[in-house]
Amino acid sequence: MLSRTADSLFWLSRYVERAENTARIVDAASRLAALPTGYGAVGNEWESALAASGCLAAFTEIYGEEATADAAIDFLAFSPANPSSIKNCLEIARFNARAVRTALTAEMWETINSAWLELKAYGAGELDLTRLADFLRFVKRTSLAFDGSAYRTMLRNDAYWFTRVGVFIERADATARLLDVKYHVLLPPEAQIGGSLDYFQWSSILRAVSAQTSYHWVYRQALKPWLVADLMVLNKQMPRSLAACYENITRNLDQIAHGYGRQGAAQRHARALYTQLESSDIDTVIAGGLHEFLSDFIADNGRLGALITEQYLV
Secondary structure, three states: OOHHHHHHHHHHHHHHHHHHHHHHHHHHHHHHHOOOHHHOOOOOHHHHHHHHOOOHHHHHHHHOOOOOHHHHHHHHHOOOOOOOOHHHHHHHHHHHHHHOHHHOOHHHHHHHHHHHHHHOOOOOOOOOHHHHHHHHHHHHHHHHHHHHHHHHHOOOOHHHHHHHHHHHHHHHHHHHHHHHHHHHHHOOOOOOOOOHHHHHHHHHHHHHOOOHHHHHHHHOOOOOHHHHHHHHHOOOOOOOOHHHHHHHHHHHHHHHHHHHOOOOHHHHHHHHHHHHHHHOOHHHHHHHOHHHHHHHHHHHHHHHHHHHHHHHHO
């Protein structure tokens, strides 16, 4: 496969996944912002959403003010100044899909092209709460349809493996950022751990990664921060956990190595991260500092993306 084809497939899947992750973050923030004031919400939910998306610095540079709902939603969903806005993600994904049209199945192309056309029906400043919820469902539905069509229709070859690696690198980054922001931005210092605000915030975080039911199936007890962290970091049963993402990344990179007859720095780096996650337990992680653990992971995950680019995509 040509490196430019692999690059387009890798980033196509990353941008579709990023659009979905951003939609999930906006959904969680809008739910938290709607909490009654009696629960103690302090109005920083949109700043948290921007931080979880990795866009807070860019937002502050452009707007230079405290994040309001309208400004944050516009920046995360539609702003051309934000390379990771949902609109930009879907447009770049469609551009990459068109570049490798013959490497995609008909179902994959139809899903991304239809989403690009439907996206034109939504615009900045036009979304009330009902319309916003409809837009976020559209984005999540598009990602699920694209991911499902890839899983059900693609040949298991290098094209498929590069798309899978892209999906799981992006998903791991989003999960780590979302969890890190909850621990260090979302809950104000004076809030009571285990209080009503804390409960609704953790519940919203779990809903953002479609894991609220999964949490109760696995732990069968009330929401506890360290158990939520265990589910999202180390539990391989949870599809969006860091461990599950790296299990899939390692497997698909090994398939690429086997198909091309050689391994490299990307495989070694992915395997080292996966081994670290497998050998960790949540008590040790929290004792050493969850923020530090997640910050190191985000940096290492970004490093893996760079190694894959150096090894295969240039």
